Structure formats: structure tokens, C-alpha cells
Amino acid sequence: MNILVIGDIVGKPGRRAVREALAGLQNEYNVEFTIANAENAAGGRGLTRDVKGELLNSNIDVLTMGNHVWDNKDIFNFVDDETRLIRPANYPEPCPGRGYHVFTAGFNIKVAIINLSGRVYLPALDCPFKKLDEILLDIDGLADIIIVDFHAEATSEKLALGFYSDGRITALLGTHTHIQTADERILPNGTAYITDLGMTGPVDSILGMNKTEVINRFITQRPARFEVATGKAQIQGVLLEIDNESNKVKNISRITREV
DSSP states (O other): OEEEEEOEEBHHHHHHHHHHHHHHHHHHTTOSEEEEEOTBTTTTSSOOHHHHHHHHTTTOOEEEOOTTTTSSGGGGGTTTTOTTEEOOTTSOSSOSSOSEEEEEETTTEEEEEEEEEOOTTSOOOSOHHHHHHHHHHHTTTTOSEEEEEEEOSOHHHHHHHHHHHBTTBSEEEEESSOOOOSOOEEOTTSOEEESOOOEEEESSSBTTBOHHHHHHHHHHOOOOOOOBOOSOEEEEEEEEEEOTTTOOEEEEEEEEEEO
16 A cells, blocks of 8 residues: 655645646555645645645545644634544644544555644644553554654654654654655654655745745844745655555655656
8 A cells, every 4th residue: 555645735836736746646656545734735824624625625635734723713614524634633622623533545444644743842732742642542453554744843853753653653754844854764663754754835945935035034033924935846745655464664755746
């Protein structure tokens, strides 16, 4: 079974990259299940009902989120009803939406998708390590494959959770920093890992935003409103090749495609 996991979709350019490149990638790699991080998909911050529908209609099976999950208030109108939308599970309770869900893919393969947020240089949510332990107990025996989108800033925190969960989950895949890392690997006990999937959005940008505005912010140290950049776009992520007998990852490979 092949699973494609796409890095943070940023604004219209990111959605255009999905429209123009995703189907080709799915056909090329015989992808049976697709996951994408959508926390920046609507104007670079948050998610709206219309954008959610556009992405799911582009043959994405599950959308994960991150620290910008609540930036667009429209999400409160649909987050409780859309099972294909997963927000960070370690937000304190009570909290709208769901932090994990078990889906069915391929020939009745049960795929659990978990979304967690880091706490280093990000809001102090509940402990992602303890929350993962709780979720794994809840879904014990219910999932053949378990994939975690760990939306975190610090590489050390991502790698720590990777080793902490090694052998207990199928894959720990980092998002949030928008820079695809070159450290994809299978950890000693069989869990696939990458520090960051990368970004699906404008190539000629700084993390998807207009370069001039970001550079001026660094130079002047004054507040500035960032706008999503335009121009050539890319789709980035990883392909997980999973053994049909053991449900373990045989290979994890980076993907980058420009459109």
C-alpha cells in the first residue's frame, strides 16, 4: 500500500499545486491514501468551509491542521461535523473537532491519523508525548496503520517524539516549518520518520509569504502584514511504501514537484 503525505498547503498557490500535480503523483506512485496539512490553506492562515471542500474534492482523504487551526473563524461552523478534518489532539479539553480518527483505505485497511502540536516556541498545549500514549490506548486493536502529523517548531522535539513512539506507530511526520528536510529514515524499531514534509505553495517565497514583506520585517523589527506570494508553485511531501503483510513501512521517500 502506498500513502502520500503532503506538507503544509499555503494559500491559492498551494491549492493550485494540488489541483495541477496531485492526480499525476497519485497515478505515478499508485497512491491509495492521501493526507495533507491544511492549516495555511485559506489565505495563508486557517481553513474555510469552501477551501476544505476544494481540497477534499481534489482526492485528498484527510486534512490535518496545526497552530493556525483557529485563525479563520469559519472553521467553527464545520469542524465538529467533518470527520476528515483532524486538529491537534493536545488542545485542552473541551475543544471542538477531533484530534484523531480511524479511516478505511484499500482492501479494508484501517488507517489511524493523529495530529499533535509541539510546545517548543509554540503555545503551551497539553503534553504531546502523554497525549499520544492516551490515543494509542484508545485505538489499540482498531488500526492497522498509525500515522502522526507532528506540527512542531523544534527539530529536537520532533525527533524526540519519533524515538519515543518508534515501534508503536507506522510513521511520525513533521510539519510547520515549511522547509523539507533531508533526514527521511526508518527508525530502529520500524517507524518511518522525517523532521519536516516541506511546503505545498509558492516557490519564490519565504515560507510561502511575499519575500519583500518578510525581509523588511527582519530589517526594521516592526510589525508587518504578510501576504501569500505568487508565481511558480510546488507540491512537497513523502511517499510511504507499506508492506501489505506486516503493515510496516518498507521505504519512505521525499517528493517535490513544481507546477
